[in-house]
Amino acid sequence: MTAPFLPPRQIFWTRRRVKSLLVQVVFLGGLAWLAYFLFANTTANLQRQGIASGFGFLSQRAGFDVSLSFLPFTSDSSYGRAFWVAVVNALVLSALGIVLATILGFGLGLARVSKNWLIARLATVYIEIFRNIPLLLQLFFWYFAILRQLPGPKESVVLADLVFLNNRGLYMPRPQVDQGGWVIMVCFVAGLCMALVMTLRARQQRLKTGHGPKSWYWWPIGLVALPLTAFMITGASLSFVIPELRGFNYRGGMLMLPEMLAALLGLGFYIAAAIGEIVRSGIQGVDKGQVEAASALGLARRDIMRLVVLPQAMRIIIPPLATQYLSLAKNTSLAAAIAFPEIISIVAGTTLTQTGQALEAITLAMLFYMGVSLSIAAVMNFLNYRVLRHGN
């Protein structure tokens, strides 16, 4: 008679669950000890060096000036205000950079798969140059080697007597509406909402019944005709303030500082190279049969790209595109090196040096970037979800 099969007897602490629990308790204990160790050291160090702690400094007077600010800011404003100025600057730079990089990147991606040999080659050369050179170096190049070396205002580079580029920055005409400007703005927003609603309704109907009304004409109506009507009814007049040379500098118009311009060009051109590659691999990732089927149906090459290939390529493109947008937003931090006033230069730079509160300053900076990362990730996840479900 054979003995019944028995599993080998285990010692108590080698049992799977017990072992797992033990490992975790030891791990958490170690972590807690490390946290305590760091905390004790930090408090001791801060006390020894006489550095205050806490975020009380945010309401103190900052005492420095900022070269670029979309919020009212003087040297009498508080550190807290300086933080918000930096936040807005970084967000504006990210938004402009994303627009530039997306347009340029999609152009490059389409050029890469172009049948035109010359254009495909040029796009390849561009991408290989720009993505293999560190961004910081490119920012330095734009700022120190190009924009800073431009002649002074009197010898500006002039474009059509409207746009002036010199070592003080880029001067552009500024649109100015003398009265009833807000009515036009309201009409513009209302038109935008209207066009959006009509498009969505048309799409819903199309999805439900297979036929839907055409909706494209709501866009010119909402975005152009409605504000224009409001413009005429209110009798407002639109004029452009063209910058003009007075004395040693240009007055009037809009000025884009060289720091801003260099940061924008550097970030936009660098990320565009990465986006170009993403778009290319997305387009090439679409099954060849789709293109063949579309051309068998008699679609023109342009329509094949627009109606068949790109919508499917977007599914492949969007996740890595989101990563690139994220990386652009994070890389605005490098603009600190060319004196663009964003989070790193204002918070981790000036504020940190003046108050000495390294812990708080760097925590603030990190919180900002984490917030931006999470928001972009959330938006892109939503878009991705939509693309996966609806196809566009």
Add this chain to the structure above:
Amino acid sequence: MAIDPTAFLPPPVVSAGPWAWMRRNLFTDWRQTALTLIVLYAVIRGVPPLLGWLFVDATWQGTRDDCVANGGACWAFVSARWGQFIYGFYPVEERWRVNVTFAVLAVSVVPLVLPMVRGKAWIIGFLLTLYPVLAFCLLYGGVLGLPVVETARWGGFMLTLVVAITGIVGSLPIGILLALGRRSDMPAIRTFCTLFIELFRAVPLITVLFMASVMLPLFLPSGFSLDKLLRALIGVAVFNGALMAEVVRGGLQAIPKGQYEAATAAGMGYWRMMGFVILPQALRLVIPGLVNTWVAIIKDTTLVLIIGLFDLLGIVQAGIADANWLSASVTKTGYVFAAMGFWILCFSLSRYSMYLERRLGLGASR
């Protein structure tokens, strides 16, 4: 009677030769022709002046005044500063140590990239364990009668390589551990690793470098100070470890469940299963991804100049600010030179990664 349809076809259009090629690839229709002509015009207008600036009008020897007079690139500046660009402020009579360090590295890396060499595991083992010790002894000194060279004197291309290689070598084990932790079935470890990875992925490297350079000294007991370069290296390794972890995790997820089950059935414990069965396969899968991360690490080494270290870009930046050379031509030349250095490194690595992708047949699944 059946008519042979081919009898009515026009003679075939020439489909070979340069003219046919051009018609096919450059002048397909009027739109493509217009596009080609516009781009061709831009290239003809743009490229010769660029080449002229780089070579024809360039100054190869002389001073700033020669450069300003010639109007082209100022290679004289680069050759005057060559030693500094490569070695930083490393003492001239000790520079052979840097040469030996990187020569040993080059000699060990060459067999690694050749497909037919066997015993790569030994070379990798040497590079990961013995070589860092050897490199530190040679570069820093203080042993075997070598005089100490403080890290404050390290700089230029050599520092770029030191930061890049430490980043690459240091981030891999951190990344592997974090990736394993994130896929662990122990909630405490999984949560910690996930939070750690996501935190570092959400912030830019600069904030981590700032943290390493100003916050780390606060965390440590008083009287215990870390070298500035070492702090930067820790920051770079930890930051890139988090990025590496996501790459490795991709590989781990691609390993079929059967491999885990087979290893468990063979009586392997966790570490044996990971070390001998799962990780070798997972890492092989993500080699192209790893190399791409290395390219990013090399490009990111430039950021150390923000916390006051003089890498290649930092030393070029300092060089062009020199009053004896200050001019537009020197500024441009300096950046173009540094860009070439980084470009060669990154471009060759990314090409190598593409080659690997093809050779390992990994790209086919896309």
